Amino acid sequence: MLNDSLLPKHVQLRAALLKTIEDELQPGAMIPSERDLTTRYDVSRATVRAAISSLVNEGRLTTVPGRGTVVTRPRVESNLHLASFTQDMRQRGHRPSTEVLSAAVVEAGEATAKALGISPGDSVWEIERLRLADDEPMAHEVSWYPEAIVPALGDEDLSGSIYAILEATYGVVITDAHQTTWAEQAGHTYAHLLEVGETAPVMVFDRVGSSHEGPVEQTISRYRGDRYQLSMSLQRGP
Ligand code: GLP
Structure with missing residues (x-):
């Protein structure tokens, strides 16, 4: 009362x-x-x-x-640095897991070809995965890797870390990335996969990851806006 x-x-x-x-x-x-x-x-x-x-x-x-x-559950907080999903979640005390939705060799589209420094129509592995933290959907990712760099990527177990496979199997270390971030509503497809409402916010990351030899991956990730946050240290510009 x-x-x-x-x-x-x-x-x-x-x-x-x-x-x-x-x-x-x-x-x-x-x-x-x-x-x-x-x-x-x-x-x-x-x-x-x-x-x-x-x-x-x-x-x-x-x-x-x-x-x-x-x-409300606290969001998983990520410091802005170059990490794989697997590292990022572990560092924050969450257990990562992955559902592989598809893996196939396709022809690179214009935008992906440009990002990866290859020609449109060149073969790329296209890998679509749902990434979970503590068994709950955290992000949807679709990635493209040139087949010329990772010929048998699709034969690997893609339910763990692709960055770890790149290193262990191909000796390719992603050392740099250029990433663009924006916000969207989940929409029908991602609402279903991420288990949120269609108007729920998602944070989109478009990453082009490179080794010392040049671009290796383009990945578009959609993270749940209610489960993920980024923090960054900023220095005053000129
Ligand atoms: C993050 C990045 C992706 C990258 C992925 C690799 O989620 N945004 O660009 O492909 O990590 O993660 P893992 O090595 O766990 O497969």
């Missing part, structure tokens, strides 16, 4: 919910339904909705389409 009559009911309910979130609920857990909360705290639905929406706005709760409202 709420009893501090000086404060509006929804403010009191917000405080009570926050205490429940902190004391009793795990990140990702569903909060009680609106109906339960109206009964439990003897307040109107409007009060419940106001309290929930203020916690959603503060980032403490997340609305999951089709499921309800859950306690």
